[in-house]
Amino acid sequence: MKADVEKVALVTGAYRGIGLEVVRQLAERGFAVVLTARDPRKAWTAALPLAGEGLNVIPLKLDVTDAESVAEAARFVEGRFGRLDVLVNNAAILYDDWQRAATADLETVREAFETNTLGAWRVAQAFIPLLRKSRHGRLVNVSSESGSLAMMRGGTPAYSVSKVALNALTRMLADELKANRILVNSVCPGWVATEMGGPDAPRTPAEGAASVVWAATLLDDGPTGGFFRDGKPLAR
Numbered sequence: 001m002k003a004d005v006e007k008v009a010l011v012t013g014a015y016r017g018i019g020l021e022v023v024r025q026l027a028e029r030g031f032a033v034v035l036t037a038r039d040p041r042k043a044w045t046a047a048l049p050l051a052g053e054g055l056n057v058i059p060l061k062l063d064v065t066d067a068e069s070v071a072e073a074a075r076f077v078e079g080r081f082g083r084l085d086v087l088v089n090n091a092a093i094l095y096d097d098w099q100r101a102a103t104a105d106l107e108t109v110r111e112a113f114e115t116n117t118l119g120a121w122r123v124a125q126a127f128i129p130l131l132r133k134s135r136h137g138r139l140v141n142v143s144s145e146s147g148s149l150a151m152m153r154g155g156t157p158a159y160s161v162s163k164v165a166l167n168a169l170t171r172m173l174a175d176e177l178k179a180n181r182i183l184v185n186s187v188c189p190g191w192v193a194t195e196m197g198g199p200d201a202p203r204t205p206a207e208g209a210a211s212v213v214w215a216a217t218l219l220d221d222g223p224t225g226g227f228f229r230d231g232k233p234l235a236r
């Protein structure tokens with residue numbers, strides 16, 4: 001028997017930082033939220049206090065670079081809920097501010113792609129069949145202004161190119177999933193004080209997460225294929 005919940009969301013890389021805040025904010029809006037992390041103990045440790053507050057948060061192992069782990073997570077959600085309403089591709093690595101494109105270590109570039117682009121793509125492919133079973137499917141790719149071609153300058157080559165490609169994926173999926181009424185958007189959370197953003201960032205994880213949650217909770221006539229921060233379009 002499937003759990004009878006109104007709305008189901010899954011967030012990748014969600015045991016800390018912006019992902020954890022996205023989990024909290026979606027759960028506070030009444031979602032059952034699958035909080036995933038590649039280390040299952042970290043998922044459990046993060047989920048426990050939220051569940052203690054009465055929020056419907058379910059910890060789960062999911063490594064976006066591991067096809068079997070992704071498939072296993074999709075089987076879990078299928079078995080438990082029979083569908084997915086919101087997928088947030090949040091996991092990312094390698095803000096390589098020590099590199100320049102002219103001299104970048106291409107193995108590092110490959111590594112960034114494996115998580116930031118192919119990871120999100122792999123997770124999207126696994127969960128699209130479950131999003132199709134939702135009446136209000138939403139797919140949010142957490143991107144960055146570093147992935148804007150219009151604003152592109154030198155620096156952070158691995159990260160920036162991986163996010164440009166993620167934004168391209170957003171547009172393709174948006175077009176392909178229009179027929180299923182699934183809204184697919186890229187979101188920049190702004191510069192946020194997390195492990196990736198560093199302590200000097202002006203935004204809190206909660207503020208960054210709100211930018212993501214906006215796209216996760218769009219009404220049916222909301223935009224698709226766009227790139228936003230705080231609900232406002234960004235230059236692509």
Ligand SMILES: NC(=O)c1ccc[n+]([C@@H]2O[C@H](COP(=O)([O-])OP(=O)(O)OC[C@H]3O[C@@H](n4cnc5c(N)ncnc54)[C@H](OP(=O)(O)O)[C@@H]3O)[C@@H](O)[C@H]2O)c1
Binds near residue numbers: 019091093142193197
């Ligand atoms: N912070 C900013 O200023 C900023 C600005 C623009 C965009 N963003 C974007 O916002 C999102 C969240 O970033 P954040 O600042 O919250 O970063 P963060 O604190 O470094 O969190 C990144 C999360 O991704 C997870 N992750 C990495 N590789 C993974 C994998 N293979 N499978 C599953 N999870 C994996 C990490 O877990 P592990 O500990 O297991 O690695 C961690 O939980 C990212 O997409 C980032 O690019 C952030």
